[in-house]
Amino acid sequence: MTDWSGYGTPGRGEPNASIPEIGDRRPETGDRRPETGDRIANDSRELYCRSHIKTTEAMRVGIVGSGNVGQALGCGFAARGHNVMLGSRTPRSAKIMAWIEETKETDGETTAGTFRAATQFGEVVVIATLWAGTENAIELAGPDNFSGKLVIDVTNPMDFSLGMPPFLTHGNSDSGAEQIQRWLPRARIVKAFNFVNSADMVDPEYRGGVPDMFVCGNDKKARNRVADICRDFGWERVTDIGDLKGARHLEALANFWVHLAHVRGSGVRQAFSLLTRSGQE
Ligand SMILES: NC(=O)c1ccc[n+]([C@@H]2O[C@H](COP(=O)([O-])OP(=O)(O)OC[C@H]3O[C@@H](n4cnc5c(N)ncnc54)[C@H](OP(=O)(O)O)[C@@H]3O)[C@@H](O)[C@H]2O)c1
Numbered sequence: 001m002t003d004w005s006g007y008g009t010p011g012r013g014e015p016n017a018s019i020p021e022i023g024d025r026r027p028e029t030g031d032r033r034p035e036t037g038d039r040i041a042n043d044s045r046e047l048y049c050r051s052h053i054k055t056t057e058a059m060r061v062g063i064v065g066s067g068n069v070g071q072a073l074g075c076g077f078a079a080r081g082h083n084v085m086l087g088s089r090t091p092r093s094a095k096i097m098a099w100i101e102e103t104k105e106t107d108g109e110t111t112a113g114t115f116r117a118a119t120q121f122g123e124v125v126v127i128a129t130l131w132a133g134t135e136n137a138i139e140l141a142g143p144d145n146f147s148g149k150l151v152i153d154v155t156n157p158m159d160f161s162l163g164m165p166p167f168l169t170h171g172n173s174d175s176g177a178e179q180i181q182r183w184l185p186r187a188r189i190v191k192a193f194n195f196v197n198s199a200d201m202v203d204p205e206y207r208g209g210v211p212d213m214f215v216c217g218n219d220k221k222a223r224n225r226v227a228d229i230c231r232d233f234g235w236e237r238v239t240d241i242g243d244l245k246g247a248r249h250l251e252a253l254a255n256f257w258v259h260l261a262h263v264r265g266s267g268v269r270q271a272f273s274l275l276t277r278s279g280q281e
Helices: 068-079 094-102 115-121 131-141 176-183 220-232 244-264
Strands: 038-042 045-049 060-064 083-087 110-113 124-127 150-153 188-191 212-217 237-240
Touching: 060 068, 060 115, 060 131, 068 083, 068 094, 068 124, 083 094, 083 115, 094 110, 110 115, 115 131, 124 131, 131 176, 150 176, 150 220, 176 188, 176 244, 188 220, 188 244, 212 220, 212 244, 220 237
Parallel strands: 060 083, 060 124, 083 110, 124 150, 150 188, 212 237
Antiparallel strands: 038 045, 188 212
């Protein structure tokens, strides 16, 4: 049975046999991308933590949300030398202690704290909460603690209460990301990663190659920084789709992605590639 709440279970269409074997987490030299990565098994998902060539300076990353997405992205940041604090209402829970143990070999330090502590800690903050809890999480974090910061929004405003497929609580003329921007008017919100499975957000590996990543946000410099982070995470083609209104499309794409997984019965280990006619840019 597919775990739709967290989109976290590999689907039938993506057999585990395609997952790389456990390898050496650290490259022998600092300037070479390793061929294989560490697989960290954690209940229904695998997190990939690899050392990488990185273009972004080491920074402090606060993550609001300690679920599948928070843990996967936190692991990706820590593997690239960034110090990460995972934020949760229960930062001492066994699940979070296990994540800290699993990530202790990464180049960056990993810790956990409350939503408020993680947000205060981060120069960059990731919002990775269940949509229904997002406003509460921001309140607990303290909206002022986001001021002036780059905030990567990975949420999807999906409501599963009427069954599958879910519906978007914001759409067409609004989006969850725009709602978050209204809650946090002094933060620089950038939407990214929301239409791929958490286990594939870092070091994406698919049968057809590396799919596309799209980013949007109202601040061009913030979008560029997130595009650099995406490339560091292995997304070779990152397309800047402009201001935050673009999130209406990226969240609809996420809804389509869940719908596809549902109708195809293929699970969520799928992603999108934008193909252009030969001869065109
Ligand atoms: N899973 C995926 O593959 C995937 C992919 C793309 C986008 N997304 C989106 O990313 C977001 C996170 O997904 P996930 O799978 O990581 O979710 P998850 O595992 O269910 O984690 C949810 C997080 O939200 C927090 N939360 C839940 N209810 C809350 C409430 N009432 N108040 C405050 N915080 C609350 C939890 O905080 P505590 O730590 O305090 O319990 C938890 O850390 C969702 O919006 C989802 O749509 C998920």
